[in-house]
Amino acid sequence: MSCRVKICGITNLEDALAACDYGADALGFVFYPKSPRYIDPVKANEIVAQLPPFVVPVALFVDAQAEDIESVVANNARWLIQFHGNESEAECLPYNRPYIKALRVKEGDDLLLAAQSYPSASAILLDAYKAGVPGGTGEVFNWSLIPEALPLPVILAGGLTPDNVARAVEQVAPYAVDVSGGVEASKGLKNNAKVKQFISGAKREQ
Numbered sequence: 001m002s003c004r005v006k007i008c009g010i011t012n013l014e015d016a017l018a019a020c021d022y023g024a025d026a027l028g029f030v031f032y033p034k035s036p037r038y039i040d041p042v043k044a045n046e047i048v049a050q051l052p053p054f055v056v057p058v059a060l061f062v063d064a065q066a067e068d069i070e071s072v073v074a075n076n077a078r079w080l081i082q083f084h085g086n087e088s089e090a091e092c093l094p095y096n097r098p099y100i101k102a103l104r105v106k107e108g109d110d111l112l113l114a115a116q117s118y119p120s121a122s123a124i125l126l127d128a129y130k131a132g133v134p135g136g137t138g139e140v141f142n143w144s145l146i147p148e149a150l151p152l153p154v155i156l157a158g159g160l161t162p163d164n165v166a167r168a169v170e171q172v173a174p175y176a177v178d179v180s181g182g183v184e185a186s187k188g189l190k191n192n193a194k195v196k197q198f199i200s201g202a203k204r205e206q
């Protein structure tokens, strides 16, 4: 089965539309001010207004204030929210939007228990744990730590590239894959050839 693809860290319209042309299913916009991929909410909403109708825009926050989240998602009914910090389920619910909860994976974690703490999530995104860095680390985690029976669709992230994505899809069989650094020319700017190669690798029939 073909895997869905989310291209994260979009900061400009050209990269957004190119990713859509190559077959991206979702685009991630980072509203974490300390990220080199941070995008201004007004600019992000201008881009989202120009996306093809079947591409899902994902607004990514890290332990953000409710008013900051509202100020982004109130502008377009299409936004799905990705919580990439230490938000509890109760903190993910007030926006009445479908949401993805990111979990940062490290040895010894009980991922099943962690995923079970978010029964209202649409999907769980699994990313590499790195102390002091909430995401976009470019690091791969040990995929064999993922339990067989997670209760939600899994989005695999962390250090994916055009070179390893087909192997990741084959080994993990995730609902979707998510990439940021592995398809960049420089922080915040995508390399379109890498984006195209990544998407065809992810969607290649196994």
Ligand SMILES: O=C(O)c1ccccc1NCC(=O)[C@H](O)[C@H](O)COP(=O)(O)O
Residues within 6 Å of the ligand: 008, 009, 028, 030, 032, 035, 036, 037, 060, 062, 084, 127, 134, 135, 136, 137, 138, 139, 157, 158, 159, 160, 178, 179, 180, 181, 182
């Ligand atoms: O991309 C960031 O700078 C970022 C900062 C803080 C929290 C999350 C962030 N990105 C989250 C993503 O969804 C990335 O795509 C995911 O962490 C994988 O990144 P990469 O390993 O670079 O592919």
